[in-house]
């Protein structure tokens with residue numbers, strides 16, 4: 001299936017919401033204060049932030065009435081503006097031509113999709129690469145098993161410690177193994193829940209420091225996984241994790257399950273952090289490289 005179709009099929013909740021409401025707003029074929037206000041409220045309901053909505057409304061307000069179907073022009077105008085906002089955020093973290101090893105540390109609140117996304121990403125790495133996956137979520141025994149299942153499916157090597165062992169010490173041992181045995185990738189899973197956020201962030205900072213100290217030359221990506229069904233609440237998570245952990249990339253999951261996919265645009269507009277992948281379902285193949293154009297066009301139910 002093409003990437004476009006994948007986006008189209010799995011972003012239907014957002015696209016149905018946006019396209020049907022926008023068609024409805026412009027059914028009288030006029031761009032005027034009333035229809036612009038209706039459009040504004042539709043965009044806000046899709047969790048697109050006010051500053052982005054203002055930009056979009058400004059572009060649509062400039063549309064001149066012609067013989068052409070106005071809704072088509074409105075949708076095309078919106079898609080173009082949204083693509084301009086999203087384009088600079090495209091970013092590939094798995095470059096098959098890259099010979100240098102890489103460490104990926106996955107962080108995010110509990111349930112955001114870290115472990116599942118690690119499974120999906122490992123599934124996309126070619127079999128020729130040597131991959132070590134480390135279970136540094138030592139908070140729950142089930143978390144270790146969940147990751148182990150994925151590594152067995154993908155035939156990746158797996159490193160784990162004891163339940164409740166200090167996550168940074170598991171990361172330390174895994175990083176030593178990664179160095180000694182010449183792996184191409186080390187992928188680190190972390191816990192999403194602790195007694196409070198400050199403890200969680202401190203623990204992650206410690207883990208990252210340990211890994212960076214041993215591996216001064218290797219590229220370390222800190223990947224923040226966000227639950228797309230949280231809509232605009234994702235902003236707060238970017239704020240907290242971004243500030244302390246120098247997040248290098250964002251992955252937004254569960255976009256198949258929400259009509260609030262517009263929040264991705266708000267994040268792209270507010271933060272200069274690349275968006276590498278989007279989660280579009282629970283199956284191993286339901287993780288797609290983020291594409292600005294595909295996202296912008298499919299959420300408005302436009303053709304490729």
Ligand SMILES: Nc1nc2c(ncn2[C@@H]2O[C@H](COP(=O)(O)OP(=O)(O)OP(=O)(O)O)[C@@H](O)[C@H]2O)c(=O)[nH]1
Pocket residue numbers: 108109110111112113114115116117137143190191192193225253254255256257278279280281282286
């Ligand atoms: N529909 C859908 N479900 C997803 C997606 N990504 C993850 N999930 C589901 O979300 C749930 C939580 O995912 P996990 O990967 O366990 O989340 P986590 O961040 O590791 O959670 P903790 O380990 O508790 O911090 C699971 O049931 C996943 O199957 C997605 O893109 N789409």
Ligand SMILES: [Mg+2]
Pocket residue numbers: 114115116137143189190
């Ligand atoms: Mg997990």
